[in-house]
Amino acid sequence: MGIVKDILYKISSSQYLEKVKSQSVFPYYHIVANDKKWHIKYLYLYKGTECFYSDIELLSKHYIPLPVEKIIEAKEKRNTFLLTFDDGLREVYTTIYPILKEKGLSAVFFINPDYVDNKKMMYKHRLSVLLSFIEKSNFDKNILNRVARICGFKYKDEKSFRQIFLKLKPVKEKEIDKIFELLNINEKEYLEKQKLYLSKDEIQEMMDNGFYFGGHSMSHRPLHELTFEEQKREIIDSVQWLKDNFRTTYSLFAFPFSDKGISSKLIEELFVYDPNMILFGNSGIRRDIDSRIIQRFSLENPKKHTTKVLVAENLYKYYNKLVGKYKIKRN
Numbered sequence: 001m002g003i004v005k006d007i008l009y010k011i012s013s014s015q016y017l018e019k020v021k022s023q024s025v026f027p028y029y030h031i032v033a034n035d036k037k038w039h040i041k042y043l044y045l046y047k048g049t050e051c052f053y054s055d056i057e058l059l060s061k062h063y064i065p066l067p068v069e070k071i072i073e074a075k076e077k078r079n080t081f082l083l084t085f086d087d088g089l090r091e092v093y094t095t096i097y098p099i100l101k102e103k104g105l106s107a108v109f110f111i112n113p114d115y116v117d118n119k120k121m122m123y124k125h126r127l128s129v130l131l132s133f134i135e136k137s138n139f140d141k142n143i144l145n146r147v148a149r150i151c152g153f154k155y156k157d158e159k160s161f162r163q164i165f166l167k168l169k170p171v172k173e174k175e176i177d178k179i180f181e182l183l184n185i186n187e188k189e190y191l192e193k194q195k196l197y198l199s200k201d202e203i204q205e206m207m208d209n210g211f212y213f214g215g216h217s218m219s220h221r222p223l224h225e226l227t228f229e230e231q232k233r234e235i236i237d238s239v240q241w242l243k244d245n246f247r248t249t250y251s252l253f254a255f256p257f258s259d260k261g262i263s264s265k266l267i268e269e270l271f272v273y274d275p276n277m278i279l280f281g282n283s284g285i286r287r288d289i290d291s292r293i294i295q296r297f298s299l300e301n302p303k304k305h306t307t308k309v310l311v312a313e314n315l316y317k318y319y320n321k322l323v324g325k326y327k328i329k330r331n
């Protein structure tokens with residue numbers, strides 16, 4: 001959250017929601033879980049089931065559920081809500097799916113085909129798992145030094161080690177392999193046991209029960225580190241993968257990490273692939289260069305009061321309108 005949003009959150013009061021809620025909202029989450037997840041622990045905070053239930057209750061009280069078919073047909077966008085979930089984590093099936101089914105709500109899940117069926121682990125999850133294991137050693141100096149040497153960085157203390165380690169770029173994949181060896185973790189076994197991601201069967205079952213799936217790029221690599229052609233392939237291949245494996249007739253896609261810096265040329269090319277494609281970003285309540293792009297905001301932080309987040313996101317919209325930033329500009 002930026003400074004302005006932080007201030008708006010602080011001054012937001014739940015009672016404003018009735019006044020500011022005229023526009024549809026598209027919240028996103030990654031995971032809902034009651035226990036510690038090593039692969040997430042160092043990345044972001046998340047809600048437990050109780051909090052998630054209360055979010056749903058709150059949204060259902062103030063907004064109308066938006067059936068996914070309606071956005072595809074580009075109809076009815078006022079005062080509705082649609083839940084979305086990124087990264088295809090297993091808890092989507094074990095925890096989120098039963099709750100949504102019970103509540104009669106549909107949702108869209110964005111997945112990275114490279115990790116479906118637990119074939120391998122997403123880069124940022126690998127870093128978090130490794131840090132969790134290093135934490136178990138109480139951040140043993142000897143281990144920190146060896147890890148830093150392998151990855152080629154210098155650090156001052158435990159905190160700076162953590163910060164630098166979490167920012168290591170995917171080009172360090174080979175070095176990260178070596179850290180798994182160093183810490184004696186068999187990654188394949190770990191994945192088989194922990195099952196971090198959805199399987200094809202689970203996706204099929206959810207689809208059969210009225211849930212929608214979209215691409216989130218093949219590998220979740222930061223798009224800005226890729227060439228234009230690679231970006232296009234990462235995106236289109238992930239959407240096409242769903243069509244090839246599940247015969248989906250629609251194209252939904254959410255940008256990994258952020259939609260900031262995504263060029264209008266790339267967006268045009270995606271609409272050449274499928275003019276009915278719906279794209280999802282995470283820039284808050286804003287209008288994009290095309291009505292087929294939907295902007296979302298996160299409701300994941302358990303330390304934030306959900307009604308206040310909804311109010312703050314709406315106030316931030318007015319702020320953006322005031323300073324001329326409501327409409328997203330793309331190069």
Ligand SMILES: [Zn+2]
Nearest residue numbers: 086087256257
């Ligand atoms: Zn993601």
